Amino acid sequence: xxxxxxxxxxGTHVTEDLSKYAMAxxxxxxxxxxxxVVFSVDMSIxxxxxxxxxxxxxxxxxxxxxxxxxILKPLSGHVTIFGQPLDQARQRVSYVPQRASxxxxxxxxxxDVVLMGLYRQVGLLKRFSPAxxxxxxxxxxxVGMEEFATRQIGQLSGxxxxxxxxxxxxxxxxxxxxxxxxxxxxxAATERAIIAVLKDLQARGKTVVAVHHDLATVPAYFDRVFIxxxxxxxxxxxxxxxxxxxxxxxxxxxxxxxxxxxLAQVS
Amino acid sequence: xxLDAFTLGLGYNATLVTLGSALLxxxxxxxxxxxxxxxRALVSDAISHATLPGVALAFLVMVALGxxxxxxxxxxxxxxxxxxxxxxxxQKLTRHTRLAEDAAIGAILSVFFGFGIVxxxxxxxxxxxxxxxxxxxxxxxxxGMLKSEALTIAIGGAMxxxxxxxxxxxxxxxxxxxxxxxxxxMNVSRIDMLTMMLVMAVTVVGLKIVxxxxxxxxxxxxxxxxxxxxxxxxxxxxxxxxxGAVAGYTGAALSASAPSMPTGALIVLSAALLFTFSLxxxxxxxxxxxxxxxxxxxxxxxxxxxxxxxxxxQPIYERLTLNMLGKQGLLRAxxxxxxxxxxxxAKALLDEERWRALRTxxxxxxxxxxxxxxxxxxxxxxxxxxxxxDAHLNRxxxxxx
Numbered sequence: 001x002x003x004x005x006x007x008x009x010x011g012t013h014v015t016e017d018l019s020k021y022a023m024a025x026x027x028x029x030x031x032x033x034x035x036x037v038v039f040s041v042d043m044s045i046x047x048x049x050x051x052x053x054x055x056x057x058x059x060x061x062x063x064x065x066x067x068x069x070x071i072l073k074p075l076s077g078h079v080t081i082f083g084q085p086l087d088q089a090r091q092r093v094s095y096v097p098q099r100a101s102x103x104x105x106x107x108x109x110x111x112d113v114v115l116m117g118l119y120r121q122v123g124l125l126k127r128f129s130p131a132x133x134x135x136x137x138x139x140x141x142x143v144g145m146e147e148f149a150t151r152q153i154g155q156l157s158g159x160x161x162x163x164x165x166x167x168x169x170x171x172x173x174x175x176x177x178x179x180x181x182x183x184x185x186x187x188a189a190t191e192r193a194i195i196a197v198l199k200d201l202q203a204r205g206k207t208v209v210a211v212h213h214d215l216a217t218v219p220a221y222f223d224r225v226f227i228x229x230x231x232x233x234x235x236x237x238x239x240x241x242x243x244x245x246x247x248x249x250x251x252x253x254x255x256x257x258x259x260x261x262x263l264a265q266v267s
Numbered sequence: 268x269x270l271d272a273f274t275l276g277l278g279y280n281a282t283l284v285t286l287g288s289a290l291l292x293x294x295x296x297x298x299x300x301x302x303x304x305x306x307r308a309l310v311s312d313a314i315s316h317a318t319l320p321g322v323a324l325a326f327l328v329m330v331a332l333g334x335x336x337x338x339x340x341x342x343x344x345x346x347x348x349x350x351x352x353x354x355x356x357x358q359k360l361t362r363h364t365r366l367a368e369d370a371a372i373g374a375i376l377s378v379f380f381g382f383g384i385v386x387x388x389x390x391x392x393x394x395x396x397x398x399x400x401x402x403x404x405x406x407x408x409x410x411g412m413l414k415s416e417a418l419t420i421a422i423g424g425a426m427x428x429x430x431x432x433x434x435x436x437x438x439x440x441x442x443x444x445x446x447x448x449x450x451x452x453m454n455v456s457r458i459d460m461l462t463m464m465l466v467m468a469v470t471v472v473g474l475k476i477v478x479x480x481x482x483x484x485x486x487x488x489x490x491x492x493x494x495x496x497x498x499x500x501x502x503x504x505x506x507x508x509x510x511g512a513v514a515g516y517t518g519a520a521l522s523a524s525a526p527s528m529p530t531g532a533l534i535v536l537s538a539a540l541l542f543t544f545s546l547x548x549x550x551x552x553x554x555x556x557x558x559x560x561x562x563x564x565x566x567x568x569x570x571x572x573x574x575x576x577x578x579x580x581q582p583i584y585e586r587l588t589l590n591m592l593g594k595q596g597l598l599r600a601x602x603x604x605x606x607x608x609x610x611x612x613a614k615a616l617l618d619e620e621r622w623r624a625l626r627t628x629x630x631x632x633x634x635x636x637x638x639x640x641x642x643x644x645x646x647x648x649x650x651x652x653x654x655x656x657d658a659h660l661n662r663x664x665x666x667x668x
Contacts, residue, residue: 071449095450102444107500116440120451124436152498189632
């Protein structure tokens with residue numbers, strides 16, 4: 001059931017067990033107007049790992065995440081979450097979109113945004129029980145935002161907005177967390193708060209995947225990388241995949257890698 | 268006569284029309300809120316204008332079948348069909364060409380409206396069409412409305428309200444964060460379509476009273492006015508419904524006492540009055556409040572700069588600063604600071620130096636994020652924390668209070 005058969009060139013069937021992965025993407029292609037943004041990408045995220053998706057601007061990092069979650073319709077591709085099709089595993093996945101993707105003047109309060117993470121549990125009409133409200137508040141506490149619960153979201157700083165988005169994802173109690181540029185344009189205090197929450201998730205056996213743009217912090221924050229520039233360039237633990245060679249291939253000659261500590265020296 | 272209209276004293280039919288109109292206004296205000304929050308207000312303009320050919324064609328079909336061309340339910344069905352067609356074309360144009368949605372809306376809206384006007388003109392030349400009064404669908408009319416028609420409108424408005432109650436959570440989520448909604452498994456385009464259907468239902472139900480040219484105003488003005496009063500989307504929707512209902516009630520009552528006036532125009536003007544009131548007087552987002560806040564902020568900035576200039580013995584150039592310092596007894600007419608002025612200046616300087624020290628200390632990062640150049644640090648930190656910061660100040664001796 002969990003195995004995908006691939007027609008090999010020899011004519012025999014190759015099967016693969018995808019259930020060992022929190023998320024497995026096979027042959028994902030997304031195009032905008034005839035031009036591929038992501039081309040035939042495979043990605044295999046082991047359960048319990050913490051992976052940074054890195055690559056230059058416009059390399060398809062966010063697009064890969066969105067297409068894997070069905071937010072964008074891919075041209076082709078197969079995705080499993082813990083070995084199951086996406087639609088059967090929705091409640092095990094939590095997504096944190098880019099902060100800039102919404103209008104922060106929207107008339108709603110911080111706690112209401114977190115409660116959106118619980119809509120699936122409460123249904124269309126029922127009121128939120130005190131237990132669910134307490135849970136939402138607890139998620140805000142985990143990101144250090146409990147004092148802001150009743151504030152209008154328009155009053156938040158960029159870093160605070162990002163932490164509210166993270167709290168909403170936490171409220172879902174998912175097993176796999178996908179974050180799109182969680183550290184983009186946030187203050188240092190927020191960056192530390194977010195990474196602490198993510199490391200805590202990993203310590204509890206959860207799986208974390210984040211689109212990341214700061215190569216210098218990759219070794220401190222993550223244990224795996226997925227390097228992409230339209231095509232998948234490298235994937236794996238830092239010591240095999242986070243290499244000078246892979247980065248040069250992804251970023252071209254524009255990148256000087258000698259200042260990045262922890263860069264694997266694989267020739 | 269006017270008082271009678273407002274107190275529902277003009278007879279059973281007029282009362283029914285006025286109440287129906289209030290219910291329609293309420294439904295339009297509530298449904299319109301989600302369109303407004305989704306930032307697709309203009310779509311309602313396409314929907315309403317696309318109803319006209321449907322109204323005319325439905326009339327022609329009903330007459331050709333030997334029935335009464337003016338049957339409201341038949342006309343509503345026709346207008347709904349042509350609105351769906353218009354909406355579908357807007358979506359196809361946007362998806363399959365490089366046309367932006369606003370351009371597609373403009374194109375569809377004008378073509379459908381033009382076609383509808385041609386059909387109306389043709390109907391005017393027909394024997395059955397002379398007294399049909401279809402042109403009242405353009406600007407709305409309640410005069411001579413039948414009881415059954417008023418009931419149809421009231422029921423339609425009530426059903427739309429019920430549908431919003433069911434859909435409000437998904438619609439709110441899709442309006443705020445469609446990507447997240449989609450990631451949780453919500454079918455965003457289906458929710459969007461349902462929202463459009465709701466708006467279409469309100470439009471079709473409201474054609475007879477408000478008219479297709481002005482129904483867009485009843486969908487958009489109430490939420491925009493309500494937004495001035497609340498920062499909570501559910502409250503905005505409720506307020507918007509209330510504003511729409513008041514506008515519908517007022518407009519229909521005015522129209523009942525002056526039957527030659529187009530009802531739609533009176534309803535929209537009533538709504539606009541409420542909007543103008545909100546725009547100017549809302550305590551949080553209104554123009555008056557914003558202007559007062561700006562003035563207050565400017566005064567605070569001038570005062571702070573003036574005090575710092577006194578403390579650092581720098582010249583003050585700005586008239587406003589000098590006047591403010593003088594009025595508060597901080598500066599004498601000859602430009603020499605008073606004792607009170609010196610004390611306040613020293614305090615301002617101390618605060619400024621504390622802020623500078625605070626921003627270099629990592630343990631105060633959260634507080635540093637609140638720096639606006641004006642807030643007194645003593646209001647943010649505890650005395651212990653202030654002592655900790657003062658240890659980092661380069662001050663040779665005690666600081667003045």
